[in-house]
Structures are given as C-alpha cells and as structure tokens.
Amino acid sequence: MKRLFKSSYFALIILLIYLPIGIMVIFSFNSGNTVSSWMGFSTKWYEQFFQDSTFIKSIITSLFVAVVSTAISLVIGVSAAIGLSKLDKRKRNKWLTISNVPLINADIITAVALMVVFLLCGIKFGIFTLIMAHISFNVPYVIITVMPRLRKIDQGIIEASNDLGAKSSTVIFKVILPILKPAIILAAFIAFAMSFDDFIISYFTGGDQQNVSGFIYAAKRIKPFIFAFGTLTVAIIALAVLVYNAFLIVGEKQEETIAQIKNGTYKQKEIYKLQSKLNLAKSNLENLSIIKKSYSIKLWVQYWILSLKLWRASLKNYDKKISVLEWKRYKLQTEINNEKKYKSKLLKNQKKELTLRKQKALAKDVKKAAKYSIDLEKIIEEIEFLTEEIEWMKARDDKAVIKAKSINDKLQSLISDFNQEVEPSKSTIKWYTKKIKYYKDWKIEVEEGKNNYKLKLVVEKLKEIKKNNENKISNLSSKKDLIWTQIYRQQPILVGYKDLKQTKKLSIIENYENKIKKTIDKIQFKITPIQMKIAKKSNEFYNIETEDVRYTKNWFTRSWKVLLVSLIGLASFSALTVAFIKNNIYDLTVGNWGEYIDRTIIKDFEKEYKVKVNYQEYDSNETLYNKLYTFSYDLMVPSDYMVQKLAEENKLEQLDYSKLNVWSEAFEYLDQSDAKKTHEGINKQPVDSKTETKEKTKPLQIVSSLLDVMGNSRVNLDSVDIPEHSLNTGTIADYALNYFWGDLTIVINPNSKGRDGGDNIKWLFDNYRDAVGVVDESGTLSALKVDDVYDATKTYGVINFELSWDILWKAADAGKKVVINEDPKNLFAIGGQKLFGKGNLKNKSEIDDIAEELKTLVYKPNVGLEGDSLIQTAGEGRFDFAVMYNGDAANANALYNGESEPEEDEVEEVDEESLIAEEITENEKVYFLYGRPNKYNQAKNFRETTNIYSDNMVMSKNAKNKDLAYKFMNFIIANAEELSNFTGTPTPYVETLQSATEQGATFEKYKNLFLPIVMKGQQLIEGNLEPFFYNGKIDDYLVDEYTNLIAGKQ
Template structure:
C-alpha cells in the first residue's frame, strides 16, 4: 500500500490541482444557468461572454494594469537587486528583509494602508492609484526572485570587464543582465500573474477602474460565462506553455545534434537501422531465402513469453540490488577500519602530547610558549574524545563477552537438565537440539561480531543474486535460441515450378535494397553537410554575427512588448474614456442592455458593481458616479449628506401616482411606463429629513429600479422539514398555489425554532435584515424607535445567529439556494424565484417538465407581523458631470423594463412589465410570490427600512460584535 501511494503520489497531486480546472471547462459548455448540474451541451455562454461589455472592459483593465505594473516593478526590482548586492552582508540582509515585509503582511492591511495614503495625498482614485498599488506588492516578488541569482554571479567576471575597459553601463547590459535573464523572465511572469489575479488591494484602490477579479467578486450570481472566461484563459496559458516547450525542445535538439556531430554520433541510429535493413535484403538475395514467422500459435506464445521473462529480469533490477549491497559492504568495512584507526591515532596523539609538554618546559619564549599551550589544549580535547570512544568500544567488547558467557552457562544448564530428566521424550529431545542450535548460532554471531556478521551476509547475498541472475539469463537464452529457429523459418525463394514468380520476388527485394541504399547515401550527404557546417571554421554561417543577428530575440521581444503595450493602451483608452459612470448591484441588469444603450446613444459606459449598500457608500469616497442604484434607506442617508441631485420630473418619461398625490404626472402617452402605485405608496413613506420646510421623500431624488420583499423559503425536498413546518405552525398553503404558505400561519420565530430542531438555517448577511427578525418578533416592526429596542433585538439575534447550524451568507446565498443545500432560508422574493428556477433547471430547454422540486415560500404575518419591502432606486450624484445622459439612461431602463426583469428575476417597478411577467410561462407559477404582499389584509404590514444615523450606527456596532463571536 505504501509503495502504491509513493508511485501514485504525484498523480494524486496533479488530480487535486486539475480536477477543479476540468470542472470549470466542462461547465462552461453547460446549457443551464446552474453551476452544479449538467443540463446539456451548448456554446452560448461563450457568445454571452463576448457580449458582456463590462466584463470585457474589466479584462482589458486587468491586462493593461498588469503590463504597466509588471514593467515598472521589474525595472525597479532588478536595479534594487543590483544595488543591494553591492552592500555589506549585514546591511543587505536588513534592507532585503524590510523590502519583503509586504509579502508577509496581510493583503487587507496593505490595501487599507495604501487607500489611506492616497486619500491623505489627495489623489483621485483610478488607474494611477491602481498601478501604484500593484507596483508596491510586485517589487518584493522581483527581489526574492532575482537576489538569489545575483548572489552567485562570479565577481571575477565583473572585475574582468572593468579591467578590459568596460564602463559600468556596458558591464550591466553585457555581463550582469544576460546572466539574470532567466530569473528576470520568471519574475516577469510572476508579477504579471499576481497583478492580473489581484483582488483585495485592487478592491480598495481601483476607484472607477474595475479589474476582472473585482468584477467577478461583485457578481451576485456566478453564471457559466465566467467559466467560459476561465476556459479561454486556461487555453491561452496552455497554448503559450506548449509553444514555449516546442521552442525549447527544438533548441535542445539542435544543441544535441551539434554535440552528436562533434562526438561522431549524429544520426547514428538511423544509419544503423538502414544498414540493418540493407544487410537483411542482401542476405535474402544471396541466400534466395526469406524469414517467415511460424503459424504455430503455441510456439509464438512461448517465444513472446521468454522475451517477457528477459524484460522481467531487467525490471527486478538485480544490478541495482548488487550496487546497494556493495555500498553496504563499503560502510561496514569502513566501520571496522574506524576502530583500528581510532586506536592508532590515539597512540600517536598521546605521543605528540608528551612532546608538546616537553616543549613547554624547555621553551622560555612567552609568545612561543603560548602557541604551544593552545595546541596542547586542542590536542588534550582530541585525546579525551578518542579515549571516550575507545572506552565505549572496550565496554561494548566486555558486554559481548558477558553475553557469550551467559550463553555458555545457559547451554550448560540445559544439558544438565536434559541429563537429569528421566525418560525424556523424543519431542523434548528435538526441542533441546533446536535450542542448542539456536544458542550456538547466536554465540557464533557474538564471537564473530555483529558488524562482521552483517558483512559476511552481504557478501553471500551478492553471490546469491549474481548466481540467480546468471542462471536465469543463461537458462532463458538457451531456451530462446532453441525456439527462435522454430519461430522464424527460412523459406526458399527459388521455385523450379514457377520461374517467373521467383524472378518477381527477387526483383522486389532488389528494388527494396536499392531504395534503402539510396536513403543511406542521402543520409550520409546530410550528415556530411552538417559536419561541414559545424566543424568547418571557414563556414560563413559561423563567422562573428552582426548586431541584428546576435540580438534578434531581444528585438522580437521588444517589438511584441511594444505592440502589446500599444494595443492594450489603445483598448484601455477607448474603453475607459467614459461618458457615464454607473454603479449597480452585482448581476442586477440584463447585461445586453449596456451594449444597446452605448450603441443607441453612441457613448461609452463605465459599469461597476458592488455587493452591499455599505460598499457603495465607501466607494463614494474614491469615485463620483453619475447614476447609482442604492436601496431606499441608503437613498435617505445620501440625501441627508447632500450627495444626491433632486430629479427634474420633466426629463423623465415614466409616470405614476399614489392615492394622495402625483409624483410623475405625465401624459397618457407614457402609460406603458406607469410605476406600480403600491410601490410608490411604500416609497412615499420613506421621508427625508431636510432643513427646509419641504415635505420630501425618496421619490423626489430617485425612481425605483427593482423592488421586492423579504420572505421565508423552505426546501420541501428535504426529509422532515415539510412535516415539521405543518406540525409546528399548523401551516396551510394558499388556495391558488402549491408552494405559497398563508402569511397568517407564519411567524418570524420560524428560524429560531428550525435551528433548535437541528435544521440548517441560512440568513441574508445584512444587518438590517437580520435585526428585523428580532424587531418583528419582539415589537412587530422593521424599524426600531430607540436604542433600547435595538438592545433587546440584539439579544434575540445573538441567540439565533451564534448557533452552529445557522449560516450568514451574502451573494453566495444565491448559489446555496440554487443547489438546494439548505433547509430554511431568509431571502428576497426575486432571488428566491431565481433560485427555485435554477434548482428545477427551468431555464433548460432539455429538462423535463416535472417541477416537483419546489420550495415553499412564505411571508410571516402572524400576530400583526410583517416584512420589509425594499426598493432599489436609480439616483443621480450631485457631482454628476453628465446629467442629461443620466436622464437618458434612467428612461432607457424603463423602456426596457420587461427584458431587465426577466433577466434578473426581481420585481419590476413598471406595472405593465409586472402584468406581462406574471402571465409568462416561466413566471406564471410564481405570480403570487413575484408581487410583494402589500395591504392585502388589515393584519399584515409591509414597510420599508428607514434611515436613522444614530440607531443604524449603533445597530451596526452590535451586529459586528455578534458576528465576530460566531465560529
């Protein structure tokens, strides 16, 4: 088993590394949106990838930043390495350690530190800060790669170049740089890979420039087009590696050919093969016979088996075993010689010690006396060490003698017992004889010495292996020769009956002979020409080369670099001269709409994604967006901080009103863009605190983008959860659906009870959403009125989320639900629908129509409870430089609301889009859950989260304290 593990260890490591890559490649061709189940083959995701304008732009940004930062880092790192190599060892080590601190420092600390430096310096976050950040962590990689190589550079070469009149500039470029070329290439590859792949530092320092890692991280749903990108990346890397290896193989073969020519072995194998065939055809023509393999299957099998036995003898590695035994014999002999040598050296050391003592007495010079004294001390230590070793050998010899005497006494006692025992049985006699033999053998080993015994056994073993090897080889060779003549039969070509047929056969072999001789002549000509090229010093090919001949590789590399740099620069500039900067949630838009908007208005859009309202808020310190999609409470916060532009309704095409007032009073021509009145009622309750007397709400600063509510999702396919749900809450499904639980049946304590019952609970990782559970359960409200309510809710929340079977998840919640790896979860209604569709493979045309794998959906409404109705809204930054274009974008999204909501799965703000979606076959069965539940009965309350700086900050502090204590 151990041998199997040793032989398969590398294969296991390779499997561990490449199985995930293989999964990515396979699922890039998956026809469904799931990344867990295979739904069929398609290449559509590759087309989706190339249509994804923001993703392509992020890749261009990553490549551009990687190239620039790598170039700068390599230049700085190489020059720094050369400079450090000229310092004293202590100074060099100290500075090298300081330079490598970024490598051992946590990336998040480096990222936050760099962000703070850029803010203090007053720099605008963008491509410059991103490149500077990447250079800061790439330079240490260059140092640790180049420094070990530069340490072993022969200083005599540098001194020789100076002695021959070379300047420092010439020494660096003609001596040092060529020797560092392999490690510089390695450092370049490492820096490029680290820069292209970096996420954490880029996330904090990129500003308006999004690289590919940040883009993928911000995506709410990992779709297979990301796998398509990964597959393309793997293919490019594999192609580059293959080309590089082909070039190396060709170069290596060329060098081997030169060596073979100089050794007289060039194409020797081909010559021998051709000569062998020529000899064969000559023999056939001379003897007028040919060799034919027998048709006797038994003889053929015997012949093949004997050949296999010869191979088996080689596999058993008799020569290797003999070599190991010879090495063992050498070590044993050396150990035997060591004791003799030790005693001789000890005697010489004692004699020398006496001589030194005499010299000290007779020598009167103080300085001379001191040197002799030092030598005397060293010699005394050596003599003492030898004495201790000799004592060990003497003690060991006495110990062995004691064992021998003990064996003699034991043999004597056994013989007395045997003689004194009357009527001893034959079995006992055999036992005594066996015991005497074993004791005598042990005594013989002790007398001979353990080391000498091992030595004798090793010599005997070598003789045995040699005999076995020789015997097997001779026996098989004899049998092989006996059977060979029976397997390969000579058949005469001469036939007296059919002269013409005989002549045809002879002509056939003559033609074969002439053909092989011609090939041999051609091969000799090739060999002669090669020998003349390599060994002839007057050959023009090997005269000193001009500059371009010597430096063409560097020239090609420079041209490729310049072309790549120019191309990436042009691509980056074209993609990053933005007319509009948009910030949106990850995977929160039909990505084709970005390209359509750019084409329709002939503009370039910088589309960025974020994963939470707080992330968006923090990014506003480094970048000014034109259009953003924050949630309702964040709209209130941004306006209170005077960051938002009040909307001009005359520039908006949509219209809508509540029972009390008109918010977007437009002509009936825009009836198709009417906003849901229920949504506007909820939004109008989100008031904005203002110093003026105006009664303002978020509808004055935003228009809704998507909306929905927070619901409970139960995985009905898991064993036990369905019975537990109906038994615990006496739950009943609504009359018109097979999956929606009546709201009057549920309470927000369902998560606490489910966790206590051992079910896996997954909660949306958002402080307000999680605290809503406690506030609803204690006070039947989403919004706390004071800090005391927050304190009480925090106790309830802590008791819930600290349980081991309760999991807090952000964007990965979508993946968990889509794979069905949960029992009960809290999620937004649109995300719940998308997850159930993925779980059922409903987007796959090849999937079955069986939709039995359903989730149960419910909104807790027992005892006056309700849920949060959220709205993510399009707002304009007060610092927007493209306000007219921002209005065009907002109107464009409303005109394409139906496509947007079908792609994302969340509830559209446009009433017509809502009506069309719920009639669509894909959404029909989710119609009731797709539309947020608002005021359908007097006991159910739906409210939006309100922003209160004091309460929200206090809640966030408590929430961070709670989750920091969760395992």
C-alpha cells in the same frame, strides 16, 4: 509499498489541484445556467462571454494593469536587487526585511494604507493609483525571486569584466542580466499572475477601474460564462507552456545534433542498423544462404525476458546517487583547495599589510588615514585567521604522522600475531582479516588526510556505480545477442532440395540472387539520403569542426529572434493600450448591483444616443459607500437607507421629475414634524388624451403605495437648493427614482429538503396550525378546521396574521434546514420584529438583546446565511424554511418548477405528445408556501411586520453629464419590463407589474408572492410597513455586532 504510498499521495495532491479546474471546464459547456447540475452540452456561454462588453472591459483593464505594473516592477526590483547585492550583509538584510513587509502584511492593511496615502496626496483614483498600488506589492516579489540567483553569480566573473576595462553599465547589461535571465522571466510570471489575480488592493485603489476579480466578486452569482473565461485562460496557459516546451525540445535537439556531429555519432544508429542488414544480405548472397526463424517458445521467452531486463536496466536512474556523490566530491575538493590557498593568501595579505602601513604613514588627509586604518584592521584580522589555520593544519599534519606510526605499529603487531597462528579456524582468519583491513584503511586515511581520503572513496564509488550499470547492460546485451543468433539461424538455400535436377537448382539460385540484389539496392537507397542529411547538417554547423576558428555572424542573424519577440510584444502592448484607452473614454458612469440589468439594454442605449457608458457593479450598499471615497458615479442604485444617508451628506442631486417619463397618483409622506401630508402626485396626467404616444415613450405610473413607503424616509438637511420641479417632500422620494422594490418574506418548501410527502406542511399542522390555511378553487385562504388533517390533494397557504418570525427558531430546533438572507439589517430586523415589533433599531441595548437572541438561531448547524446564492439554493429545493425577498422567492419557485424563460435559440416547435408531457409535469409542480409575519404579540402589545425594501436610482451631486443621466433614467423606465423579466424582481410601475403577472406570464401562478404585500392593503397585513432608515452610528454598531455574530458561527 512505500513507493506506492508516495505515488498515491502525489496523485491525491494533483487531483485536489486539478479536479476543480476540470469541473470548471466541464460546466463551461453546460447548457443550463446552474452550476450544480448538468443540463446538456452547449457553447452558448462562450458566445455570451464574448458579447459581455463589461466583462471584456474588466479583462482588458486587468491585462493592461498587469503588463504595465510587471514591466515597471521588473525594472525597479532588478535594479534594487543589484544595488542591495553590493551592500554588506547587515545592511542588505535590513533592506530586504523592509522590502518583504508587503509580502507578510495582510492585503487589507496594505490596501487601506495605500488608499489613505493617495487620499492625503490628493491623487485622483483611477488607472494611475491602481498601477502604483500593484507596483508596490509586485516589487518585493521581483526582489525575492531575483536575489537568490544574484547571490550565486561568481564574483570572479564580475571582477574579470572590470579588470578588462568594462564599464559598470556594460557589466550589468552584458554579464549580470544574461545570468539573471531565468530568474527575471520567473519574476515576470509571478508579478503578472499576482497583479492579474489581485482583488483587495484593486478594490480600494481602483477608483473607476474594475478588474476581473472585482467583476466576479460583484456578480450576483457565478454564471457559466465566467467558467468559459476560466477555461479559455487555462487553454491559453496550457498552449503557452506547450509552445515554450516545444521550443526547449527543439533547442535541446539541435544541441544534441551538434554534439553528435562533432563526435561523429549523428545518425550512426540508423546507419549501423542499415549497414548490418546490408552486410547480412551480402553474406547471404555470397554464401547462398538464408535466415531461418526459430519457433522455439523457450528461446522466444528467454529473448523477451532479456529484452525486459535490458529495458529496465537502461531505465534505472542513478542520477540521484550520482548527484549526491558529485556534491560531496565538490564540497571536499573545495575544502582541500581552500587549505592549499591559505599560504598564498597569507603571503598576499602580508604584502598588502605593508603597503597599507606605508600609505597610512604617508597620508596627510585625516579621512584617508582613517580609511587606511580600517582597511589595515581588516587585513590584520584576515592574517591572524590565516596564520591560526596554517598553524592548526601544521599541528594536524604532525599529529597525523605520529598517529600513522602508532597505527602502523598496531598493524604490524596484528600481522605478526596472525602469522604465528597454527592452523587457525575460519572465524579466527575472518577476525584477523577484518581487523588488518580496518587498520590499513585507517592508516591510509591518516596519511592522506581525512578530506583526501573521503574524496578518494567518493570518486571510487562514482566509478563503481557507473561501471556496474555499464557492465550489467553489456552482459545483458551479449546474452540477448546470443539468443538472437539462435532464433535467427543461417542455412544454405538448397537445404531440402537434394533430389531436384541441376537446372531447377540453378533456377532457384538465380531467383534468390535477384531477390537479394533488390534487397541490397533498397538498403543502399535508404542509406544514401541519411548520408546526404549528415553532410547537410555538417555543413550547416560547419564551425563546430574547428573550435579555434571564430565565425562572425551579421547583426540581423544574431538579433532576429530578439527583434521578432520585441516586435510581437510591442504590437500586442500597443493593441492592448488602444483597447484600454478606447474602453475608458465614456460619457456616463453608472454603478449598480450585480446582475441588476441586461447588458443588451446598455448596448442599446449606447447605440441610440451614440455615447459610451462605464458600467460597474457592487455587492452591497456599504461597498458602494466606500467606493465613493475614491470615485464618483453619475448614477447609482443604493437601497432606501443608503439614499437617506447620502442625501443627508448632500451627495445627491434632487431629481427634476419633469424630465422623467413617469407619473403617479397622490401619495402620503411625513414632514419634518412627523405629520402626514399628501402630495398631489408626480407629473399628474402628463399626456394629452388626444395625443398618440409610442409604447416605449409612454409615461409609466409609479405605484402609490411604494411612494407612501418612501415618504416615511425623511432627509434632514439644514439648507438645500430646491429645484423648480422637485417633489419637495423632504424625503428620499425627492432624490430617488425607484428601480426595484419588494418585501422580506418567509418561504416554506412543502417537501422537506426537496423530498416528496409534504413533510414541512405536516410539521406546520403539528406546530404552527393556526398559521396554516386551505386555498379553495377561487383562491381564497381559509383557516383550518379543528378536525382537518393533512391532505396531499389540497392546496395550503400561510395566514399572515398568525405567522411570527419565531417560526424560524422552532424550525431550527426541529432540525429543519433554514437559510436566511445575510444582509445585516435584514438579519437584525428579524430579531427586532420578534423581540420589539420593529425593524428599525435606535439604541445599542436593543441591538445587544437581538444579537444574543440571534445566536440561538444562527449558531445552529442547520441554519445558513446566504447572499445572492440564496436564489440558487431555493431554486434547487435545498431548504425547508427560507427568509428572502419576495421577487427572489417567486423567481426561485419558477426555477424549481422549470419555468424560467428559455433562450431564443432554445425555443423549438413542440408536438402534441410533448404538450401532454408538459401537462403531466404541470401536475407535479411544487409551489412554495410563503408569508409576511404579521402576528399580534399580546404579551408585549405589538404587531410583527416585515421590511419593505426599495433599490433606487439616484444622481450624484457632481454628475458630469446630468442631461445624459436623465436620458439613461428614461431609457431604464422604457425598458422596465425587460429588467423585470431579466431579474425576476418587481419594478415600481403599475403597467410592468401587471404584464409580469397577467395570464401566460412567468409569474402568473406566483402573483401573490411576486407583488409586494403593501399593494394588498390592510386585508392581508396590518401595521406600519416601513423601509430601513439611516440611523447614523447605530447602524455602524449594528454592522459591528453582525460581524461578531458571523465570526462566532462554526
């Protein structure tokens, strides 16, 4: 039972380790883009993996950094370990403690410290800083791996090398490093794995370099092509392990073969079996007999039982017991040998003492005299120790003699008493026998010495274990052979043919003889090749026959393996270096949010303009801002408040809109005195009506209501150079070309957590009746009547003017599954709208009040905070109420209804039956309810609204190639429709918004959700729809409070 529990426990651990890997491998072949349900078998993600140049580039970067940092770390670490081994114990331990600090230190502290050091030194962040950072945490791993092996090296080997005249370098390369080889290989694997897998330190010190971990972290959500990469990585590692083990097995087999040839046992089992068959055949031929097989069930059962017992006995492993006893024997033998050496050591040290005293007396130099004094003190201490040990041993031996005499007297007394017993009982005999044996053993132990006695017992136990197992196997083999002779019995061939004529008998004998001769020839034919193979192997390893003869191999024969491995390694590293350099020669650097662009657009741009783009991703505005300390992008896509912050820090270039292929109608903006002003528009009527324009180069119209919102974000700068064609509004519109935009929306799943029945609409009827309306056939939303009840055949919607953010608190109290976008500003804006009717917070007291209010919502177990995974959660219907961006909500609803656009290779012809099935599916589709809270709070006299966000493309002040940056921005404008289709997010252009919501388009049925509410004007929402503003230290305080809020969530 105990063994079963151990096996089950081990199996559970293995399952926990390898089950996630197995799931990853399975889902790498999933045809769908979800990671939570199986959609069918496909290899398309492997194709996408090899086509994703940005991901491939991050892999090359990780490999290059890992290889270089590992190589340098090995040199530094092994050298440091060898140097530390020569120090005394106290100094060595101090240095080891210092070197281990990076191992016990938090990665974030190490990363920030390295970043600060590089900043203070003025080093440009990039591949150099990344490799240096990786070396800094790899070296301790090398030292801690190599050091234990280094301590086990017998110092006698090193001393012998020095005595033979070897130089220090020769000792290191010819003696120490070969012994350390296994530890160095292990250290290399550990350092490589740690470097390849690192994220935090690489994130802070990488600059323009992005490794695999950084790429995956910045991804909007985990895509199956990352699983494909993981599967290939596991396959490569598994293949490497198999190849390595194959080499080990071949090497062990070769060593075993050499040993067998040397002992004369090579292929002897095969020869023995064939020889036995040959002898049996000859015996049968000579005696004219045959072997008859018995069909006795009893004999066969006995035979198989003995075979099973023999198999189990041969499998029984005594290695653990033997190794423990061997260790005890070694320890005892070492202790005995040390005691024997004490006298010789004492004499040696006494001679050394005399020599040192003479040298000290003759020394004229003070330093030398001091050195001799120190050495003399050490020798005197050693002599005192040895003297005390020898005296103690002598006293012990004298005491042992006395003790042995006392034990012997007691033993003789016992024997005498036992002899005087008259007709003793069995119990008396047993008692005397036990007592006499005890005193005899005790006497031997005292006479021979405790250690010698224990050593004797250990050796006897070892012999007993080995002998018992051998005897058991031998007895079982003898019994098995005996049963075998009973099963297969020899009898004359003419048994049963007594009545046959002589001629017939002779014919039978002749046929049998011919048959046996053929059998003998076949056996001889099998034996001959084996004998030839034995002779060939013996010639191949001819030098093992005579150990005294030395055979010298030529240099190539000795070194071809090292040369081959070195050549393969050099070629691989050269190819990796070329790939890395090729991928790091670029003309434009672009930073963007994860999955905010189809990579084919970047490839098309590179192909069209014959340039290279360094495209990197980040996961938040704060991440982007931190990256700017160590690296500068040419183009980036921050959100509105981050554009405001960067512009006020004079890090952004004011855009020359005359170079951009866009235009707009007039829009409003706030000047420095908060007065509303009207701008005439961007590139108003840029194209002559008589001039034909290609579709891809046709200027697109920016939505004016978006520019109105952006015009509320003022940029406060004391002085700035205004370009000739700048908008000169003093707002973020001067610096930013909108990329995507939208608003924060409450989304309601009609069916509670995906179950049918409209539970959440019923809940709204009971708890939020005023916010629910009925949608008629024309699409008009009307309020419920007093007597209206829930009708599953009707379509319901949410009335913005009656919807409040307070609905989230009520839904959470009712046990509904609530998921909220985890962005700090969004979360605090929800609380700000509920308490104060505003999303932009300007003092700490407001933030404190909101934090307390949010705790009553966020701390509930049925409330979750999610980032980009929120799209997947909503797309699978695993929510009741959600707060998310309108474009993400529309995309999630399309995913929920299976309306995501198929891949080109998945589009097939459909027949009439499939169209009917599709129509039936259409009737079963579920459309989320949604609304932008706009309720008027009479008690506090404010109207709740929502946030209008905008992610904008901006140009860095120190962009290296501004002309190419404008070309890239125009290329993005030309491909705006493709961007919208890829991400499911609204673009700023009237034309692309129309194409995304027109008849037959993906978002036709989600038009009102997909289009930002600000485009609808006052008929659907009232109040001041603002973007987030940059509020300096207040924003920092908000983020701190957000961190505290999240930390307290269970």
